[in-house]
Amino acid sequence: MIDRELIKGSISIMVLELLADKDMYGYEMIKELVRRSNNVFSFKEGTLYPILHTLEKHGYIFSYWEDTALVRKRKYYHITDAGTKELEKKRNQWRMFSEAMELILGGGSHA
């Protein structure tokens, strides 16, 4: 559908954006991104989990296992202060990038 290379680099913004609302677990995020994007974004687990681990390594999020009696254990993620700052930075970068792309796509002479 959409060339993955176009999406590359934007997935971590999406994850931080989701976690800015509430704590979530990996599998839930995948479903939520499908829902929120109207089926445009649907990531495989092999794509999302490594990204979560990297974000945690950078200190933007941290994880905890839920301690309910559920059989299937869920690993929840929570955004940190550093993560919130990073999200804000990435949001600004996305705006700049997106607006610049519109200028290019709008054309030069035939604008």
Next chain:
Amino acid sequence: MIDRELIKGSISIMVLELLADKDMYGYEMIKELVRRSNNVFSFKEGTLYPILHTLEKHGYIFSYWEDTALVRKRKYYHITDAGTKELEKKRNQWRMFSEAMELILGGGSHA
């Protein structure tokens, strides 16, 4: 300024977009992208030239050396029919991607 990973995957669209207007040479495209994007995009030669070669290999553009008496030779690029079709496809993909990202960035509950 902007994380390169965000831009990755979008550079070939920009190049095709420029060439949709008129034939251009590599160095000229770099300057033109700086201008059209209001200094947001400024690529090094080491970034652009390999992309041009790849686009040519795929048949989306073709090149010719200008035959004027200039000392510094310029290699001009021209977009092909296949390139025009590819540009159209990539433009649509960018629209889908961009709109989906806005939905995510717009937030879930606090929209």
Next chain:
DNA sequence: TTCAATACATAGTAACACTATGTAATGATG
């Protein structure tokens, strides 16, 4: 009973663009 869904995980790989470097000419700056 077999498949789909839930829920995690990672080793290996491919794609992409960047860094660094090189050539070669001209004009500006100190």
Next chain:
DNA sequence: CATCATTACATAGTGTTACTATGTATTGAA
């Protein structure tokens, strides 16, 4: 007059990122 910036091309090597493929384990539906 020497050195730097600009013009204009080129590529080998590298790093980042995410995808493919695979694996484990449970539950519920077909």
